[in-house]
Amino acid sequence: MVRGRSRGVLHLFFGLSLQEIVAGIPGLLLALVLHEYAHALVSTWLGDPTPGLQGRLSLNPLVHIDWIGMLMLLFFRFGWARPVSIDPRYYRNPRTGLLLVAVAGPAMNVLLALAGLLAIGYVPWPNTGWGVSVVQILYLCVIYNVFFAVFNILPIPPLDGSRVLSTISREGARLMTAIEPWGWVLLVVLIFSGLFGRVLGPMVQWLLTVLQTISGVHIGV
Secondary structure, eight states, X not given: OOOOOTTOTTHHHHSOXXXXXXXXXXXXXXXXXXXXXXXXXXXXXXXXOHHHHTTOXXXXXXXXXXXXXXXXXXXXXXOOOOOOOOOGGGSSSHHHHHHHHHHHHHHHHHHHHHHHHHHHHHSOOOSSTHHHHHHHHHHHHHHHHHHHHHHHTSSSTTSHHHHXXXXXXXXXXXXXXXXXXXXXXXXXXXXXXSHHHHHHHHHHHHHHHHHHHHHTOOOOO
């Protein structure tokens, strides 16, 4: 068991010190890069050559990172990676394919968070020096990946949740199309109005609790 600060799970994303920001960079890179890689990989599995042709079927962070988005994420807790281009015309079932590709990114973040918990709980890290540093990095990796999984599944364009809703509901698709030009504006308003935290906080805490229960590792957030 690793005891975290009792400041709340969202504070660990929005209220980090400079030291914690530096320690969190590996977790941020994993969350962003493997999220986009998962989109590219699943689309490729479904027969779409577009991600590979554009060099996105890679674990190289440089092909996935938007540097402005990364800096925004580090310092303002609101940023983005380069979206993966796909062509659903290659899919045998375009509707199912789009759903699988959309879900792949958040699902990857959930798996990374679970892997981080298992690494914290079951690897005998030394309780001094580099061992403490590694556990802190893993701890923040868990938080970031849980946050990204929940954040990206919100039904707000251009987040993955909007693609999921569009594929499972015609009414949802019409709604997402209507608000798509204002998606980023809506996200900014939600974040800076404080409403974002009220919605996201309970969802993040719920997913973290589920993953802690599955792994048997409790990090005390």
